[in-house]
Amino acid sequence: MVEDGLSAGEVARRLGVAVTTLRSWHRRYGLGPDQHEARHHRRYTGEDLSRLEVMCRLTGEGMPAAEAARAALAVHPVEAAQRPVVVSIPAGRAGGGNTIPVGGAGPEARGLARAAMRLDVATMSSVITRMIGERGVVHTWDQLLRPVLAGVGDRHAASGALVEVEHLLSRTISDAFAAVRRPAGAPAPRTLLACADEEQHSLPVEALAAALAERGHRSLLLGARVPPRALAAVVARLGPTVVVLWSQAPATAGAAQLSGLRGTPLVVAAGPGWQRDSLPPSVARPGSLGEALDLVLRWLPGAG
Ligand code: B12
The missing domain is CATH 1.10.1240.10 (Methionine synthase domain)
Known part of the structure; x- marks a missing residue:
C-alpha cells in the first residue's frame, strides 16, 4: 500500500525504470502523479503505481509505448478533467538511452x-x-x-x-x-548434449534439448563445463548415437576432448569456438540451431 505517496525516485526503483523514463511517460502520456501540489515534489499514489505497472508490463511484452499508455489509463482511469491527450511517438524510443541494442529484431x-x-x-x-x-x-x-x-x-x-x-x-x-515439456514415455535418450571443458555458455545446448523435446525426443543434457574424462565415462556407459559438444570460444575448444568419443556414430562440434581445421573430417559442424536439430534428428529412430 502507498500511504503518503511515493517520490519519482522510489517509483523508479520499484519498477526498475529510469526516472527520466517516468518523466517522459508523464509528459507524453499523462501517466504520472495525479496530485501535483504547487511547490511540492510530485507524489505517486497507489493508483498511479498500478497504471505504471501495467505500462511496464505491456511495453515489456513489446507493445508500443503510446498504445500501452492508453491501455494503462483504461485499466485505472484518471479523472476526466486530468486526462491527458495521449500522443503517438515513434516506436522503439521508450527506455531512453539506457537500452540493449537488438538490431532489426522485432x-x-x-x-x-x-x-x-x-x-x-x-x-x-x-x-x-x-x-x-x-x-x-x-x-x-x-x-x-x-x-x-x-x-x-x-x-x-x-x-x-x-x-x-x-x-x-x-x-x-x-x-x-x-519448462518445455519433455515427451512422456519416449524411448531412452540416444543424444548427449554437453559443453566443452570449462565452457560455461550452456544456453545453446539447453536450446537444442528443448527443440528436440518439441519434436518428441528426449536427450541427456550434461550442461556446462564437462571435463573430458566425465564425458568419456558417460559415453562408455550409455553408448549414445549422437554427442553434441558446445564451445563458445577457442579457449574451450581443445580437439583432444573428442578423442574419448570414438565409436559414437555422430559427433557434432557446435559453436563458434571450434576451428574446422583442427577437427577430424567425420565431426559435423552445424551453422545454426536449426541445422543442428536437423542433423541430430536424421540419426534418431522414427524422427522426421
Ligand atoms: C550469456 C553469456 C554468458 C553467461 C552464460 C550463461 C549460460 N548459461 O549460457 C555467463 C555469465 C556464464 C558468461 C560467462 C562468460 N562469458 Co559470456 N556471454 C554471454 C552472451 C551474452 C550470450 C551467450 C549465448 O548464449 N550466445 C548465443 C548466440 C547469441 O551466440 P552466437 O555466437 O551468435 O551463436 C551462433 C552460432 O554459434 C550458431 N550455431 C552453430 N551451431 C549451433 C548449434 C546450436 C545447438 C546452436 C544453438 C547454435 C549454433 O548459431 C548460433 C546462434 O544461434 C555472449 C554474447 C554473445 N554475443 O553471444 C557472451 C560472450 C560469449 N561471453 C564472453 C566472455 C568473454 C565470457 C567470460 C570469459 C567472461 C568473464 N570474464 O568471466 C565468461 C566465461 C566463459 C567460459 N569459460 O565459458 C564473450 C566471448 C568472447 C570470445 N569469443 O572469446 C562474449 C561474446 C561477450 C563479448 N562480447 O565479449 N557469458
Missing part, C-alpha cells in the same frame, strides 16, 4: 530487452514462454533470444556493466527451455 525482442533492463523476470518469462508456445524453440532462439543476448554481450563488452542483467536473462531463458 517488437518482442525490444520488449524482452526492456524487461531485462528492469530485471523484470515475470515479463521476460512470459514473453519467452509465449513465443516458444506460438512459434517454437528454433524461431524463439533465432528471432528473440539471440538478438537480445548478443545486445547484452555487446553492451557488457563495451562498458563492463550489465552483469546482473546478463545473469538474470540467462537464468530466465534456462528456466523457459527447461
Whole structure:
C-alpha cells in the first residue's frame, strides 16, 4: 500500500525504470502523479503505481509505448478533467538511452530487452514462454533470444556493466527451455548434449534439448563445463548415437576432448569456438540451431 505517496525516485526503483523514463511517460502520456501540489515534489499514489505497472508490463511484452499508455489509463482511469491527450511517438524510443541494442529484431525482442533492463523476470518469462508456445524453440532462439543476448554481450563488452542483467536473462531463458515439456514415455535418450571443458555458455545446448523435446525426443543434457574424462565415462556407459559438444570460444575448444568419443556414430562440434581445421573430417559442424536439430534428428529412430 502507498500511504503518503511515493517520490519519482522510489517509483523508479520499484519498477526498475529510469526516472527520466517516468518523466517522459508523464509528459507524453499523462501517466504520472495525479496530485501535483504547487511547490511540492510530485507524489505517486497507489493508483498511479498500478497504471505504471501495467505500462511496464505491456511495453515489456513489446507493445508500443503510446498504445500501452492508453491501455494503462483504461485499466485505472484518471479523472476526466486530468486526462491527458495521449500522443503517438515513434516506436522503439521508450527506455531512453539506457537500452540493449537488438538490431532489426522485432517488437518482442525490444520488449524482452526492456524487461531485462528492469530485471523484470515475470515479463521476460512470459514473453519467452509465449513465443516458444506460438512459434517454437528454433524461431524463439533465432528471432528473440539471440538478438537480445548478443545486445547484452555487446553492451557488457563495451562498458563492463550489465552483469546482473546478463545473469538474470540467462537464468530466465534456462528456466523457459527447461519448462518445455519433455515427451512422456519416449524411448531412452540416444543424444548427449554437453559443453566443452570449462565452457560455461550452456544456453545453446539447453536450446537444442528443448527443440528436440518439441519434436518428441528426449536427450541427456550434461550442461556446462564437462571435463573430458566425465564425458568419456558417460559415453562408455550409455553408448549414445549422437554427442553434441558446445564451445563458445577457442579457449574451450581443445580437439583432444573428442578423442574419448570414438565409436559414437555422430559427433557434432557446435559453436563458434571450434576451428574446422583442427577437427577430424567425420565431426559435423552445424551453422545454426536449426541445422543442428536437423542433423541430430536424421540419426534418431522414427524422427522426421
Ligand atoms: C550469456 C553469456 C554468458 C553467461 C552464460 C550463461 C549460460 N548459461 O549460457 C555467463 C555469465 C556464464 C558468461 C560467462 C562468460 N562469458 Co559470456 N556471454 C554471454 C552472451 C551474452 C550470450 C551467450 C549465448 O548464449 N550466445 C548465443 C548466440 C547469441 O551466440 P552466437 O555466437 O551468435 O551463436 C551462433 C552460432 O554459434 C550458431 N550455431 C552453430 N551451431 C549451433 C548449434 C546450436 C545447438 C546452436 C544453438 C547454435 C549454433 O548459431 C548460433 C546462434 O544461434 C555472449 C554474447 C554473445 N554475443 O553471444 C557472451 C560472450 C560469449 N561471453 C564472453 C566472455 C568473454 C565470457 C567470460 C570469459 C567472461 C568473464 N570474464 O568471466 C565468461 C566465461 C566463459 C567460459 N569459460 O565459458 C564473450 C566471448 C568472447 C570470445 N569469443 O572469446 C562474449 C561474446 C561477450 C563479448 N562480447 O565479449 N557469458
